[in-house]
Amino acid sequence: MTNPAPAAITALADKVPSKPPRSKWTDVWHQFSKHKGALMGAAFLIFITLAVLFGSWIWTLDPQKLDIRNKDLRPIYTALWDGAAKVAWAHPLGTDNLGRDGLANLIAGGRASMAVGWAAMLLSLFIGTAVGVISGYFRRLDGPLMRLTDLFLSLPILPLLLVAVTLFRQPLRASFGPEGGMFVLIVAVIGITSWMPTARIVRGDVLALKEREFILAARSIGTTPFKIIQRHLLPNVLSPIMVSATLGLATAIITESALSFLGVGFPSDFPTWGKMLADAVPRMNDFPERVLLPGIMISLTVLGVNYLGDGLRDALDPRIRGR
Amino acid sequence: MLTFAIRRLVLSVPTLLFISFAIFMLLQLAPGDPMSQVPLTVPPEVKEQMRQALGLGEPPLVQYWKWLVQIFWIEPQVLWDHWFGTTFSEGQLRVISWQTRSPVMDIVLQRIPQTLWVVGLSYVVGVLIALPIGIYSAYRQYSVFDQAGTFITMIGFSIPPFFTGPLLIVIFSVQLGWFPSIYDTTLVVNSWDTFMVQLQQMIMPVMVLALQTTAQLSRYMRASMLDNLNQDYVRTARAKGLSEAVVVMVHVLRNSMIPVVTVIALGVPAIFGGAIITENVFKVNGIGQLLITALFANDLPMVMTLTFIFAVLIVTFNLIADILYGVLDPRIRYD
Numbered sequence: 118m119t120n121p122a123p124a125a126i127t128a129l130a131d132k133v134p135s136k137p138p139r140s141k142w143t144d145v146w147h148q149f150s151k152h153k154g155a156l157m158g159a160a161f162l163i164f165i166t167l168a169v170l171f172g173s174w175i176w177t178l179d180p181q182k183l184d185i186r187n188k189d190l191r192p193i194y195t196a197l198w199d200g201a202a203k204v205a206w207a208h209p210l211g212t213d214n215l216g217r218d219g220l221a222n223l224i225a226g227g228r229a230s231m232a233v234g235w236a237a238m239l240l241s242l243f244i245g246t247a248v249g250v251i252s253g254y255f256r257r258l259d260g261p262l263m264r265l266t267d268l269f270l271s272l273p274i275l276p277l278l279l280v281a282v283t284l285f286r287q288p289l290r291a292s293f294g295p296e297g298g299m300f301v302l303i304v305a306v307i308g309i310t311s312w313m314p315t316a317r318i319v320r321g322d323v324l325a326l327k328e329r330e331f332i333l334a335a336r337s338i339g340t341t342p343f344k345i346i347q348r349h350l351l352p353n354v355l356s357p358i359m360v361s362a363t364l365g366l367a368t369a370i371i372t373e374s375a376l377s378f379l380g381v382g383f384p385s386d387f388p389t390w391g392k393m394l395a396d397a398v399p400r401m402n403d404f405p406e407r408v409l410l411p412g413i414m415i416s417l418t419v420l421g422v423n424y425l426g427d428g429l430r431d432a433l434d435p436r437i438r439g440r
Numbered sequence: 441m442l443t444f445a446i447r448r449l450v451l452s453v454p455t456l457l458f459i460s461f462a463i464f465m466l467l468q469l470a471p472g473d474p475m476s477q478v479p480l481t482v483p484p485e486v487k488e489q490m491r492q493a494l495g496l497g498e499p500p501l502v503q504y505w506k507w508l509v510q511i512f513w514i515e516p517q518v519l520w521d522h523w524f525g526t527t528f529s530e531g532q533l534r535v536i537s538w539q540t541r542s543p544v545m546d547i548v549l550q551r552i553p554q555t556l557w558v559v560g561l562s563y564v565v566g567v568l569i570a571l572p573i574g575i576y577s578a579y580r581q582y583s584v585f586d587q588a589g590t591f592i593t594m595i596g597f598s599i600p601p602f603f604t605g606p607l608l609i610v611i612f613s614v615q616l617g618w619f620p621s622i623y624d625t626t627l628v629v630n631s632w633d634t635f636m637v638q639l640q641q642m643i644m645p646v647m648v649l650a651l652q653t654t655a656q657l658s659r660y661m662r663a664s665m666l667d668n669l670n671q672d673y674v675r676t677a678r679a680k681g682l683s684e685a686v687v688v689m690v691h692v693l694r695n696s697m698i699p700v701v702t703v704i705a706l707g708v709p710a711i712f713g714g715a716i717i718t719e720n721v722f723k724v725n726g727i728g729q730l731l732i733t734a735l736f737a738n739d740l741p742m743v744m745t746l747t748f749i750f751a752v753l754i755v756t757f758n759l760i761a762d763i764l765y766g767v768l769d770p771r772i773r774y775d
Contacts, residue, residue, distance in 0.1 A: 270754075273713060273750030276713065276747045280466060280735065381735075401614075402610070412607065415603060420599075
């Protein structure tokens with residue numbers, strides 16, 4: 118028994134959306150893909166990760182194999198300007214003073230550097246998020262945890278890293294083996310000393326979110342704090358965590374290389390990019406590529422990660438997105 | 441403001457005490473033994489006496505207390521004696537390095553000028569380069585200069601000093617031969633020629649450190665300028681007919697400098713830490729290089745004191761940054 122609505126009222130009726138609403142992540146991707154540097158950074162990071170993961174199956178030379186007859190080969194491209202250079206197609210990036218293949222070493226070194234970087238970043242994210250969420254959500258723990266964060270922020274990080282690595286090298290080597298012990302040690306010290314920025318950002322966001330109505334609603338139906346954190350808070354603080362994850366990856370890679378460079382990193386027969394660079398410095402006059410190649414790999418990876426972080430920050434910030 | 445400053449100053453004392461305690465306890469776990477180099481023919485009783493002489497026989501807490509007394513009570517007395525010729529510290533035991541058997545503070549004081557010259561100058565150079573780049577690239581946002589500047593600062597941000605150092609050495613020392621690759625600390629500057637030599641050997645380490653500073657600071661400067669350039673007061677300033685130079689260089693710059701100044705203050709201790717690597721690359725015998733050699737030689741008193749000095753630097757500059765922020769920005773009220 119309904120009369121057709123008058124024309125004036127039809128004009129007032131809600132418009133049916135012309136296209137389905139877009140999800141948040143579509144928007145984020147849309148904004149992210151506008152940032153050329155971020156796209157290139159992400160592509161390079163994926164490329165380098167795949168290369169160090171699967172490169173050793175494509176370039177099957179053993180990085181540790183000594184080939185003393187072919188020692189001190191130059192990379193193949195030096196033949197372009199120096200006809201007399203000792204080059205061989207079997208070793209496109211040359212060999213070092215013991216005849217170990219440059220490309221295979223670069224792949225193996227990259228695998229170690231990236232593994233340390235990712236693991237340390239994940240550890241520091243985990244600690245930072247946990248401290249941030251707990252101190253933001255539980256008022257009683259806020260004071261002590263933030264004092265702890267301040268305290269960690271006033272620690273001299275690089276000297277302490279050096280101290281910790283030199284002190285604990287022996288016991289950890291004894292229990293996890295030379296490479297494993299060093300890996301655990303470096304990941305742990307980088308993770309423990311770099312979680313503070315994440316904790317601060319996450320705490321600030323949680324403090325603001327906690328006062329919002331949906332948290333009140335969740336609490337009023339009897340949701341336990343753990344569930345609130347898991348279902349309602351963590352998804353909402355995901356974006357700052359992702360941004361600080363990229364920053365953390367960059368710092369972790371650089372810190373590991375710096376430790377290796379100063380000679381407190383992995384054992385000498387275990388290549389990482391920083392170690393290769395450090396080992397090559399004394400003879401860089403004759404073989405500049407041994408410094409340049411690992412150095413460029415570190416720099417490009419960190420550059421890519423930084424650009425990725427820049428793009429992510431823009432894409433995940435709703436105030437910037439859509440402009 | 442004053443009460444805030446005093447409260448922060450008082451609070452920094454337990455922070456420093458706790459940090460020094462943490463470092464001390466960490467060093468107690470060190471597996472190395474300073475007696476390991478002593479020949480096996482030395483009888484154990486003598487060894488035990490040598491251990492006592494190094495202050496190793498006591499429980500850790502007593503050792504820590506003695507270190508505290510030496511650093512905070514005896515060392516200032518030594519300084520006082522040195523300045524005024526008094527004899528308060530005579531016969532008092534100072535913090536002794538296990539490597540050289542001489543007081544740690546004397547060695548540190550010998551090394552500090554090199555570090556301060558290189559680090560301090562690089563920081564000044566970095567700030568002087570970074571600020572104009574940041575200001576101009578914010579003023580002409582998305583221009584070619586801005587794009588290039590952002591790209592270059594991003595690169596400077598990403599290339600670690602242990603790569604730029606050897607790179608500069610290869611280019612400027614090996615290929616071009618312009619600058620020496622090793623910093624000569626025995627050089628005495630007393631004439632124009634020695635001054636030029638000093639200048640030449642300082643250029644590369646200063647540049648390596650300045651690149652890091654520049655990259656970080658110009659990004660902050662740009663972001664802070666961008667925040668301010670769109671504000672209403674800028675439109676008002678333009679509307680009342682002020683010249684563009686006055687609007688940007690006086691009105692906007694003064695407001696944008698507030699966060700940047702605190703970042704500059706906060707960056708000082710970080711650059712001291714970063715100098716450890718640069719000093720190692722260019723063989724500058726500053727305190728960073730001292731720390732590394734002391735670590736490898738298992739010289740725990742030296743390591744302890746140096747790490748503590750770094751911690752003092754960080755706490756001090758955090759304090760300075762906080763106070764500066766309050767002084768510069770009248771909107772900030774701490775009480």
